[in-house]
Amino acid sequence: MSERPLWLILGASSSVARAFARLVAEQGGDLILAGRDIRDIERIAADARIRGAARADVRAFDAIDRASHEAFVAELPRRPFNVLLAFGMMAPQSEIDRDPALAQQIIAVNYLGAVSVLARLAPRMTEEGRGAIVVLSSVAGDRGRPSNYVYGSAKAGLNAYLQGLRATYAAKGVSITTVKPGFMDTSMTYGMGGMFLVASPDSCARACLRFAAKGRDVAYFPAFWRLIMAIIKAIPERIFKRLRL
Amino acid sequence: MADANLNPGWRHDSFTGWGRVLRGEMDAARPERIADLAKALQAVDRRGVIVHAGGRSYGDAALNSGGQAILTSRFDRLLDFDPASGLLVAEAGVTFDDLRRLFLPRGFLAPVTPGTAFATLGGAVAHDVHGKNQDRAGNFGRHLAWLDLMLPSGEIRRLMPDDPLFRATVAGLGLTGVVIAVALKMMAVPSRFVALHERRVRNLDEFLDALEEVRRTAAYSVGWIDALAQGSSLGRGIVESADPAPPVEGEHYREARARRVAFDFPAIALNPLSISLFNAQHWRGVPARGRERRVPYDRFLYPLDAIKGWNRLYGRRGFHQFQCLLPEANSRKALRSILETCVGSRAASFLGVLKTMGQQGTGLLSFGGRGHTLALDFPARPGVGDLLVRLERMVLDHGGCIYAAKDSRMSAEGFAAMYPNLPQFRAILAEIDPGQRMMSDLARRLAIREAP
Numbered sequence: 185m186s187e188r189p190l191w192l193i194l195g196a197s198s199s200v201a202r203a204f205a206r207l208v209a210e211q212g213g214d215l216i217l218a219g220r221d222i223r224d225i226e227r228i229a230a231d232a233r234i235r236g237a238a239r240a241d242v243r244a245f246d247a248i249d250r251a252s253h254e255a256f257v258a259e260l261p262r263r264p265f266n267v268l269l270a271f272g273m274m275a276p277q278s279e280i281d282r283d284p285a286l287a288q289q290i291i292a293v294n295y296l297g298a299v300s301v302l303a304r305l306a307p308r309m310t311e312e313g314r315g316a317i318v319v320l321s322s323v324a325g326d327r328g329r330p331s332n333y334v335y336g337s338a339k340a341g342l343n344a345y346l347q348g349l350r351a352t353y354a355a356k357g358v359s360i361t362t363v364k365p366g367f368m369d370t371s372m373t374y375g376m377g378g379m380f381l382v383a384s385p386d387s388c389a390r391a392c393l394r395f396a397a398k399g400r401d402v403a404y405f406p407a408f409w410r411l412i413m414a415i416i417k418a419i420p421e422r423i424f425k426r427l428r429l
Numbered sequence: 430m431a432d433a434n435l436n437p438g439w440r441h442d443s444f445t446g447w448g449r450v451l452r453g454e455m456d457a458a459r460p461e462r463i464a465d466l467a468k469a470l471q472a473v474d475r476r477g478v479i480v481h482a483g484g485r486s487y488g489d490a491a492l493n494s495g496g497q498a499i500l501t502s503r504f505d506r507l508l509d510f511d512p513a514s515g516l517l518v519a520e521a522g523v524t525f526d527d528l529r530r531l532f533l534p535r536g537f538l539a540p541v542t543p544g545t546a547f548a549t550l551g552g553a554v555a556h557d558v559h560g561k562n563q564d565r566a567g568n569f570g571r572h573l574a575w576l577d578l579m580l581p582s583g584e585i586r587r588l589m590p591d592d593p594l595f596r597a598t599v600a601g602l603g604l605t606g607v608v609i610a611v612a613l614k615m616m617a618v619p620s621r622f623v624a625l626h627e628r629r630v631r632n633l634d635e636f637l638d639a640l641e642e643v644r645r646t647a648a649y650s651v652g653w654i655d656a657l658a659q660g661s662s663l664g665r666g667i668v669e670s671a672d673p674a675p676p677v678e679g680e681h682y683r684e685a686r687a688r689r690v691a692f693d694f695p696a697i698a699l700n701p702l703s704i705s706l707f708n709a710q711h712w713r714g715v716p717a718r719g720r721e722r723r724v725p726y727d728r729f730l731y732p733l734d735a736i737k738g739w740n741r742l743y744g745r746r747g748f749h750q751f752q753c754l755l756p757e758a759n760s761r762k763a764l765r766s767i768l769e770t771c772v773g774s775r776a777a778s779f780l781g782v783l784k785t786m787g788q789q790g791t792g793l794l795s796f797g798g799r800g801h802t803l804a805l806d807f808p809a810r811p812g813v814g815d816l817l818v819r820l821e822r823m824v825l826d827h828g829g830c831i832y833a834a835k836d837s838r839m840s841a842e843g844f845a846a847m848y849p850n851l852p853q854f855r856a857i858l859a860e861i862d863p864g865q866r867m868m869s870d871l872a873r874r875l876a877i878r879e880a881p
Contacts, residue, residue: 231508374438
């Protein structure tokens with residue numbers, strides 16, 4: 185059995201995933217990079233190898249194509265591994281208002297896709313006896329806001345699912361970390377207005393690696409978002425509904 | 430997921446050249462994938478687009494006021510490296526700092542590097558940059574096996590050095606499209622250090638004689654010139670020459686801690702008096718008999734990178750940079766009259782560099798050839814514009830040329846006279862970019878796209 189850590193990254197071409205893969209590579213770890221844009225992920229894998237990854241394999245993975253998840257997990261190598269779930273999809277609420285089908289797509293990716301693959305990964309990881317799962321959720325799941333509530337509701341569902349999954353697997357050697365990033369400087373948010381205290385994907389990736397090592401349950405990133413969200417959650421609904429957040 | 434980015438976001442922002450004299454408001458996109466880069470190019474409107482990468486060109490080469498820009502900072506992946514041949518394939522947003530950090534420990538260095546490691550490989554192509562080894566190694570473009578270019582149409586083409594479009598893209602000021610990847614022949618080095626020799630020279634004649642000597646004996650050579658010294662000291666300075674140093678058992682390399690200029694200096698800080706005092710002290714810093722030292726490559730190649738944001742030393746108004754190449758036959762006379770003009774104006778600053786060049790560049794608009802190159806900083810003050818106009822005239826009269834990557838003031842007529850391949854370059858642009866999708870403030874100022 186190999187001593188090097190192996191990380192499976194789902195949604196490997198997202199900004200945080202890229203930074204995360206680079207960190208694992210610089211520490212000499214192994215990587216399985218999975219996602220849809222294979223040509224782009226090949227470039228990320230090449231970069232990881234040159235920077236020190238002993239192995240960086242590329243796998244096709246589509247969160248929406250749930251029928252494929254069973255086979256995807258079955259084909260993973262037989263050894264302990266960790267998971268970073270970094271795929272996600274967001275669209276401006278105005279676009280969703282024009283096209284309600286988009287709402288279902290957002291839920292299919294962020295909630296159904298995540299549940300589908302995690303439900304298969306977690307038992308597989310217990311077979312190997314250990315492992316850490318880090319899921320990139322969002323502060324948007326803490327409270328539904330007019331500007332982002334479809335995405336927020338999918339992440340809220342995901343957060344509740346992760347609570348149950350965590351409790352189920354706590355005794356079986358698999359830790360599950362829910363990461364709730366605030367504003368991040370990613371391709372998903374580039375050019376969006378109204379953001380403040382924006383964090384870099386690199387700093388988030390470092391934090392994710394730290395959270396996994398410590399087996400954290402729920403972590404806000406940067407940490408001050410815990411306070412911001414505590415305040416936002418404390419506002420009574422009859423007042424909150426009049427705020428345009 | 431890509432679906433989130435049907436239209437990559439554009440952000441309205443204000444940008445400056447490194448000299449901070451020229452500014453521009455642009456809508457910038459920052460794609461992370463090649464597919465998104467193509468979409469960004471499709472979304473360009475009539476004011477055109479230019480790549481803004483490391484932001485280290487001094488003037489307006491990476492500005493497109495009122496138009497669009499593409500930031501390539503997220504195209505920073507290494508794609509292939511063969512330790513046997515040294516061939517590195519990397520995306521264009523990779524910086525020389527990335528290369529230094531990753532490859533010096535493995536015994537490789539970029540064969541040609543500009544004076545700052547924060548420039549990107551794409552920028553190095555766009556300006557066909559040169560370094561302290563130009564005399565022997567030539568410019569950056571010469572060390573490329575090939576490059577991948579996304580044409581303004583969105584088509585991706587791999588260009589070999591014999592391709593006319595390669596010769597237009599190298600030193601093409603970003604106007605032929607967006608460089609996606611380069612295949613660079615890295616150079617093997619025996620250690621992380623150079624053996625550096627420094628000596629004082631008391632005047633211009635001594636300076637040129639010393640440069641002449643070291644260009645024959647050393648791999649790297651560069652001279653710091655005190656552009657405020659006058660009379661019998663006109664052209665005094667320090668000549669540095671360096672060669673790769675053999676490894677020394679047990680020698681430890683430590684990464685230097687960078688300091689940062691956290692605020693704009695008041696304009697008064699750099700005045701002729703303070704600069705002359707600094708220069709005199711710096712000159713005496715090297716003993717009269719000269720000295721030998723082992724210095725890490727980074728400190729020799731990128732001395733100013735040790736101070737992050739050093740351009741803020743010049744205050745809010747910024748500075749102009751001027752770099753010219755004077756052909757060898759005229760250079761002694763030309764340098765003397767240029768230095769006398771600068772001394773007379775009392776406008777120059779402490780960053781004067783004089784060195785030799787020995788090779789032509791590979792690009793149609795490359796800055797290269799055999800002769801002497803002089804680079805000077807001028808803090809932005811009233812009168813500097815006139816001085817730069819006079820300097821352009823003098824460079825033209827001596828058959829020299831001015832480096833576009835550093836320029837902020839040259840005239841379109843002057844540029845056309847200095848770069849005789851301009852009509853050929855124009856013809857290629859007309860062919861590959863008839864809609865003038867690629868555009869910059871520099872291209873407009875120097876009328877690069879318009880035939881007269």
